[in-house]
Amino acid sequence: MDDNDKRSVFSEKDITHASRDIIKIERDCFYGEQLERDRLGKIRTKLDLIFAASYSDGEKSR
C-alpha cells in the first residue's frame, strides 16, 4: 500500500478531530473525573472508532 492509498482514507478533518478528542481524553484522565490508567484504553478505542469510520468512508468513496 503506497502513501497515496493510505492518505485517501483519512481526511484533514478526521485528523484534526482525532487530535482534539485525544487531547481531551488526556485532560479528562489527568485532571478530570476519568482514571489516568484508563487513558491508553480510551485512546485506543477512539483510534479504532476513527479508523473504522474513516476506513469505511474511504472504501465507499473508491
Add this chain to the structure above:
Amino acid sequence: MIFESLTVENWRGFYGIETIRFSTSKEKNTTIVYAQNGIGKTNLLNAIMWCLYEELTSSFKKPSDILNHEAARRGRKSYHVTIYLRSDNNQLYKISRSGGKQSGFAIHIISDDGNQTPLPGSAKLFVNSILPRDMAGYFINDGEGDDLTSDENGMISISRSIEDILGFRMAQRAIEDVASIRREFYGQWKKLNKEEELSSDIENLETLQEELDETKCSLVSDQDILSRYEIDIGKINTQMGNSNIPVLKAKQADRASTERSLDRAKSNLKEFRNKKKSLIKSYATASFSAKIKDSDLNFLSEENLKGKFPGDFNQQLVTDILARNECLCGTKICDGTKEFEALMALRSSAADSETLHRLQNARAKITQINTLSQSINQSIVDNFNNCDREERRIDRLEKKLEELSSEIDSSGVENAEKLEKERRILKGKISNTLQAIGRSKERIEKLNRDVLALKSRIKNVKATTPVVEQLNRKMYLCDEIISDINSRLKSTREDVLVNLQIRIDEFLDTYLQQDYSVRITEDKKIGLTDRYGNFIAPSEGQSAILKFIYISTLVSIAREHRDVDTNIFTAGAIAPLLFDAPFSKLQASYAINVANTLPSLVDQLVIIMYQDSSKPIDEILKLNGKLGKIYCFNQKSQGAKKENDITEIMIDGVSKTIASYDQEIDLVKIEEVKSYV
C-alpha cells in the same frame, strides 16, 4: 468558570456565617474586598483553597487553629466553607467542606429551580477538572507563594505556566501516548508482516518447481537410457547364448541366473534395511525401557506388595478390635498389653488401598513395556539376521559372477572376448544409470515434500495480509495525529510567545514611565529590557507588574483559544483571578494602570486589598465600567480603641464602619458596601 459566592462559618476570625456574593457580570466582572491589614485578608483566599483542595497557603499562620475561638467557646466543634461556582457550560455547583468534629466534603449540582443533586463520581476529581490543584497558584494568589518563579535577575520562567494554562502539557502527553500505541501496532505488524518472507518463499518455490521439473525430465531420460542398455545387453546375451561352444554357453546361462539372484538379494537387503529403520523409529522407547525393566519389577515385586501393604479392611478391623478391647478370638485387649502393642504396630503399618492400587498400576505398565520390548527385540534381532544373511549372499553371488565373467572372458573365443568386453561396459553403464535414477527418485520425493511445505506456509502468510494492511493504516493514522499535534503545538507556541511579547509591550508602552520593553529568551524566561535591548534588574514593583500582566495576558490568550472552534488544545484551566493585596508593592500610578488593565483580560477578578487613598482602585474600575461589587471587612473587637485606629472609611461617597471597639465578642463581619450590577 466563575465563582458565584463564598460562605464561611466559624472559619478563623469569622464567627457564625458570612457570605460574599461575587460579581458575576461579564462586563462589571470585578469584586473588591476592602480589609484593614492584620484582620485576616488571607483567610478569605485560604477558605477557597481549603474548600477546594483541603490545603492552605504557606502564608497561612497556625493552620491547626481554624475553628473560630468564640464559636469554640460556645461549644461549636466544626467549621464550614461553601463555594457556589458556575462552570463554562453554565452549570451551577455547590462545593462544601466541613472541618473539625464533623468533617466532610460534598459537591451538589444545582438545577435552575434550585434543587440540589449530589454529584455522581469523585468530588475530588471534579474539583481537579475545573481548576487543577497544580494550577491553582496561578489564579489564587496570596502574593507570597505564587507559581511564577523569578531568578536573581528578575527573569520570570514562563515555560511551565504556558504549558499548563494553554493545555500544551496535555497535548504533549497525547503525543507520547499515541506514539506508545503506535509502537504496539508496530509490534503486531512486525509479527504478522511477512512480506519479505513471502516474496522469498515464492521465489524459493519457483526454484524448487524448476528443479523438480528438471529432475523429473532427467529421471525419464535415465529410464529411457536404461531400457536401451537393457536391450543392448539382452542382445549380447543372446549372441553369447547362441555360441557353439557348449562350455561357454553353460557358463553364460549360469551367469544370467546368478545376476538375477543377485538382483533379488539386493532388493531383499534394501527392504530389510528400510524395515530396520521403521522398527527403530517406532519402538525405540520400548527398546530402551527394556534396560530398566528388571530393576523396576524387582522393586515392585508382587510378593513384597502382598506382604507389606494391608488394605483398608485390615486397618478398620484392627481399629474396631482396639475400640472393643476384645479380639475376635475373645482375648481381652487392654492398653499396655503385648497384644495391644502388636495390634497398634499392625495398624500403623497399614497403607490405604489407593497407594496399593497405584503401585499395582505402575507394575502393570512396566510389565507391559517388558512384554512389548521382548517382542520388539525379537523382531529387531530377526531383522539384523536377515540383513546379515542377504549381505553374505550378495557377497557370494558377486564373487561368483566375477568368476564366471572372468572365465567367459578367458575362454579364448575371439568373438566372446569382444562381446564380453561390450557387456562389461554396458553393465557399468546400467549400474551408473540405476544409481542416477535412485538419486533422482529420492530428490523428487524430497522436492515434493518441500514444495508442499512451502505452499502451506505461503497460504498461512497470505491469510494475515488484510490484518497487516489494517495495522499499516492504523500506524499511518497515529503518525498523522502525532504530526498534526506537533505542528499545531509548534505554531501555537510561537504565536503565543509573539502575542505575549506584543501585548505586554503595549501595556509597558502605555503605562510604564521608563522606556522598557519585554523580551523572551530561548529558555523561555521573560524579563524587562532597556531601550538598548539590555536586560535590567527590575524593582520589586516592576517585577510584580510584570507577573500580574504576564499571567492575566496568558489567561486572556487561553480565553481566546477557548472561543476558537479550530483550536484543538483544551486549556488547562481558565479560572477567576483572586489576588490578595496585589498593589501593595506597586507605586500608586502603576497600581492604577494595572487595575485598569487586569479586568479586561480575565473572566472574573476578585481583589482583596487594604484601602489606600493614593490608589483609588474602585474609582478607576468604576470609571472604566469594570467594577461589579465592593465588600469590606468590619472588625468588632472586645479591646479598647487606640489613638491611630481607623473606624470608618469612605467608599464611593459612602461612609463605612470598618472597626468598632469595646464589643461583647471578637469577630469579623463581611459586609456588602455597594453593587454596580
